[in-house]
Amino acid sequence: MGHTERFGKNCAEMEDKLVQYLDGRAKPAERRAVEDHLAVCSGCRNRAEDFRAIFGALDDLPAVSPSPSFDASLRARVAAEADRRTLWGWIPSPRLAFAVAALVAMSVWLASTPRIVNYDSATTRVPAEAEFSMIRDLPVLENYEVISKFDALSELPASPDDTAAGEVKNETSE
Amino acid sequence: MARSDVQLMLDVKAGDEQSIELLLRKYRTPLVNFLCRMVRDSAVAEDLAQEVFLRVYLARKEYAPSAKFTTWMFRIATNLALNSVRDNRNRQMEISMDRAVDIGDDERPAMEVQDLTPTVEQYLIARSRSEMILRAIDALPEKQRAAVLLHKYQELDYDEIARILDCSESALKSLLFRAYETLRTALAPLLNAEKVSSNAPWRM
C-alpha cells in the first residue's frame, strides 16, 4: 500500500537493528524485519540511505601514518622501563625497595653530617654500633610509618584486565 | 602458518620478546589512527599509542588469553584516550573560565558548542569534504566517537566493541545509532548536496 509510518514502535526498533543491517552483520530474521519496515517507512528509508552515505564518507577519509620515529621512541621507552625494573627487580617488593632507598639515604646522611649526631664532644664520629643499630632498626620504621605513607608504591603491577587497562576516570558521557 | 595475536602474546609472555615486534607492526597504524581521531592531536596520539604498547609489554607476564588480543589492546587505548580527552577538556574549561573572568560577561569566549550545529556557511569555508567529516566526528561526544571509530575502522565484532567500551551489546547498538544519527544531522548539507548531484534514486 506504500503508506508511511510516523515514528512509531517499528521505527523505534530500528534503533537496535539498522546499523547492524547496513554493515551486513544482521542475522537473517533481523534482516527481514528491517527490510519489511523500510519497504513501508520512508523516514527510516531516508535514514538508511544517509547512514550508508556516511559509512562511505568515513571510508573515504585518509588514514594517518605513524611518524618515522615511532618505533625508535617506543623502543627507547620500553628499554627505559625495562632498565628501571631491572634495577629494582632484585628487591621482591616495593615496600622493601623503599626501605632500601631509605637506608641508602640514611647512610649518606649519616656519613655527610656527623656533627648532628655528635652530641658528645668526647666522640668525634658516630660509633659503629650506633650506625649499625640505626640500620638494624629501619625495618621497624618501614613497618610502622613508611607503609602508611607509601601505600601507592604497592599498587604498581597488576593483571592486564585492571591496571594495564588503566581505569577510566569516574566520569560519564553519552 | 601465521601465529594468531593470542599466540604471539603468549610467546612474548614466555620470553620471546621479538614476537611483540610483530604485534607492533600489525597494530601501530590502526592504533595511531584510532587515537588520532579520538584525541585530535597526532603528537598526543603517538604518545598514547606508545603507552598502549608499553603497557601491553609490561603486562606480558600476567597476560591471560581470556579475551581477544584486540579487545584488550583497544580497551587500554580507549581508556587512555578518554582520560586524555577529559583531562584536556577540564584544562580548556579552566582556561575559558579564567578568560571569562578576565573579559567580563558581555564578551564571552566562543564556546565549542557552536561546532555542533555547523551552518552552511561554515561548510563552505571548510576546505574539503574530508575536513567536514573530520569535524563532524570531532564534535561527537567521546564515547559515541570511540564507538564509531571502533565500528567503522577496526572491523571488531559487536561483542568486542561492547567489552572495550564497557557496555552491553544492546547499549552499544543504540550508542552507534545515536552516533550515526548525530553525524547525519551534522553532515546534512553534505549528504543533501551529494544526493542532488548523484540524482540516483535509492534502492534496497
Ligand SMILES: [Zn+2]
Ligand atoms: Zn520507520
